[in-house]
Amino acid sequence: MSYKIALAGNPNCGKTTLFNELTGSRQHVGNWPGVTVDKKEGGYRKNKEISILDLPGTYSLSPYSAEERIAREYLVKERPDVVIDIVDGTSMERNLYLTLQIAELGIPMVIAMNMMDEVESRGDRIDCEKLASLLGVPVVPIVARSNKGTQTLMEEVLKVAQSGQVPRELDIYEGELYAAIRENRLTEEQEEQVADLRYTYIGELVKQTVKKKQAVHAETKSDKIDKILTNRFLALPIFVVIMYLMFACTFSENFLFIPELPSPGVWLAGVVESLWGGLAEGVIGLVEGAGASGWIVELVTSCLDGIGAVFGFLPLVLVLFLLLSFLEDSGYMARVAFVMDRIFRHFGLSGRSFIPMLMGFGCSVPALMASRTLESDKDRKITMMITPFMSCGAKLPIYAMFAATLFAENNQTMIVFAIYMLGIVVAVIGALLLNKFAFQEGASNFIMELPQYRIPTLKSVLIHAWEKVRGFAVKAGTVIFASTVLIWFLSSFNFTGMCDMEESFLASIGNAIRWIFVPLGFGDWRASVGVVTGWIAKENIVSTFGQLFGGVSDEVIEAVSAGEQALPAITEVFTKVSAWSYMAFNLLCMPCFAAVGAIRREMGSWKWTLRAVGFQMATAYVVALLINIIGNLIF
């Protein structure tokens, strides 16, 4: 028999963690409410006949935001064979509210009492059997994080699926109220009455099944950490320091201010670059040795230059991603959103908008999807328009390339940190302007549950890392590879056949658009082409530069493996000021097509997508122009 099983529960109660354990998939998990914004399906690891569906977290079935609506509609309309209701054992009183609502739908259900390890460590006790007999549904204690109890859980689920046993009907509503619930036509007043009755009943359930060691809320470790991390005065400085440390771990040549000590990211990048240098030389030697004709050797060399330029920076991106996922899993994200609320309110947004923005440091596509959790339409639109200003992982190689080439004697961490900060500042000013001139609406309220701080599991961190490496490999093998071949072709030919790069198709194209960028300080055809290839994937800018400024000369290989100037030829075209202007322009202009697609899906209209892209282009142009003008006045 094939069954449809749905996972439902409050936000951040461990649904996706359980989903990953049951299906063996690697869906994104994080320790903040609202990670899952869409339903996801997978087959049970031990029996593929059983399909399991992960629903976004909801506090109730009365829909409040988009992802709550998804969960509700699925349960009510699709009617899964069994619902696994995941209850966070550490906050049963709140979690059981949703449980009762699901039970009222009359769908067969099993309760998974999650986080039992934390319940025990607090010295509390939950009588699952008693609760099961009171509600008339099986209750299975589990720890999803360490895969405890999930086997038993699935056995119970199968039993319920076969028997079709539905939860006992609650006899807490009377007469008129009962009828109103059945027909789904509650008045506001009745709704409040119903909520009250449910909570009263839950209070009764909890009294009978939970033995708390301490009756009142005792100060937990999380409370103590919060006293520092969300402190009135310390919160913002701490956040800035954490961000700086993140970048220092990724880029610093003098890690922790110890001279000559490379950070983990830089060290790994050096290793990968010298490996790649050796590999590239070998491959080219092989191709030459096989007697391939001149153009094939050139094509291979050019592609290797291109992909290699990106590949060398992968370790930096990987380290940044690992640190970001650590932040996400620790529980700090929700706090940052809260701390930022005060600042964002000045710009017409709530602190919630900061979560998509912070995720934007990784990749804009999931970040744009995360904007779905925002309640007001205005918040969603503005957040989507400014989230691409947060420098994504793919843009990082661009700065790393310039930092290593033009700013070799400066503090490179500071250079990269500054460009990230520029992104945040522009985003905030952009939000202010959009709010003032395009939307004119007050900020929505900030309500967010603050999860327990947890030490991220190695598994979860490794899943993030692996997903990143795999995603990169796919990108390098498809989009970037295809682009490098195209760039090679366009830069090696014109209508008369093979030619010098300066006379190629690509040079003609670049020269045709280069005047646009003259005021910004980089009116060079190769730089202009870089901007365009960046829209396909931002890493392409680096691979294009690798092809157009590179050429695997022995000097370059030597320099690269020594971790020095990646592309010395860049200095012929760029000054420090125009490099800044170029970095800023590529940071702020239209994101890659994948991200534009995400904007289109989330905005649900082409009109708004074009507005967003237009806004980003205009912002990029103005900021780069200002940098070029002011920079040249000063230097």
Place this chain on the structure above:
Amino acid sequence: MALAMMKIGETRVLQDFHGREETRRHLQDMGFIKGEKVQVVGENLSGLILVVKGVRVALNRGLAAQIMVA
């Protein structure tokens, strides 16, 4: 009095809400109902951190001003 006026460590009982209906409903779904105990455990420039039904919830100050406690 308004919840926004409460001091850290103080515990009071929720009374009333003067705000938009959908916000009231959302608060209700998160355990904010009449007669429920609410404790303030933290406070900063953004707003307050409360404990309601054993769960920590952060609210902005403007919203906390719309919630009445006794």
